[in-house]
Amino acid sequence: MTSPTVIFDLDGTLLSTSADLMASLNHVLAHSGVAPVHYQDMTWLVGQGARVMIERAHVLRGHPAGESELAGLMDMFIAHYGANMPGETVPFPGILAALDRLEADGMRLAVCTNKTESLAVKLLEGLGMAGRFAAITGGDTFAIRKPHGDHILRTIEMAGGSPRHAVMIGDSVNDILAGQNANVPTIAVPFGYSDRPVEEFNPTVVIRHFDELDAGLIHRLIAAVDA
Ligand SMILES: O=C(O)COP(=O)(O)O
Numbered sequence: 001m002t003s004p005t006v007i008f009d010l011d012g013t014l015l016s017t018s019a020d021l022m023a024s025l026n027h028v029l030a031h032s033g034v035a036p037v038h039y040q041d042m043t044w045l046v047g048q049g050a051r052v053m054i055e056r057a058h059v060l061r062g063h064p065a066g067e068s069e070l071a072g073l074m075d076m077f078i079a080h081y082g083a084n085m086p087g088e089t090v091p092f093p094g095i096l097a098a099l100d101r102l103e104a105d106g107m108r109l110a111v112c113t114n115k116t117e118s119l120a121v122k123l124l125e126g127l128g129m130a131g132r133f134a135a136i137t138g139g140d141t142f143a144i145r146k147p148h149g150d151h152i153l154r155t156i157e158m159a160g161g162s163p164r165h166a167v168m169i170g171d172s173v174n175d176i177l178a179g180q181n182a183n184v185p186t187i188a189v190p191f192g193y194s195d196r197p198v199e200e201f202n203p204t205v206v207i208r209h210f211d212e213l214d215a216g217l218i219h220r221l222i223a224a225v226d227a
């Protein structure tokens, strides 16, 4: 039997990244001469990649930015965020032990994030985690990205896995929609960046802590699809 592929979202799922994202976003906002955002704003700003985050933050502060302005602000964000990494970013409680358990069971691990791929890889490398993943794809890896189901399907393909034996784990509506679009079971975590309760997205299951994530859960979810 093909070994299962477990696909993780990055921001708000594997890693608690909001402090560093917010510091770099506020650096950009200061350049635009607008007031900084606060932590509670991040639940709405994160999830569609840095460009959308910058765009939304400017709208939030009543200073909409045009296309060419956004391109420059994005470069500024990438330079600041990339230079300060891994900063205060840390893995969420229990995730490293959970990855160990899945690996020990022979599962393939992958990352499917809307973050810019080079930033995602650099961040995971900085935390010594990149080598665990058979594939790391970002919001700019393909022409499409989450919530498009193909972002997940192509990540599974790059990891050498099978879409019939895969599970997507994420914190935002995009992750759960992408899983549903790809026809793979979904696990939602409630501790990431979502402005709505994750239950509203109808994930297959919700886990409150990574202590609940083990090979048994992944096998049960995959078996339920085959049934
Ligand atoms: O950086 C973002 O906005 C989104 O990243 P994520 O897909 O890993 O949550």
Ligand SMILES: [Mg+2]
Pocket: 009, 010, 011, 012, 013, 047, 170, 171, 172, 192, 193
């Ligand atoms: Mg996320």
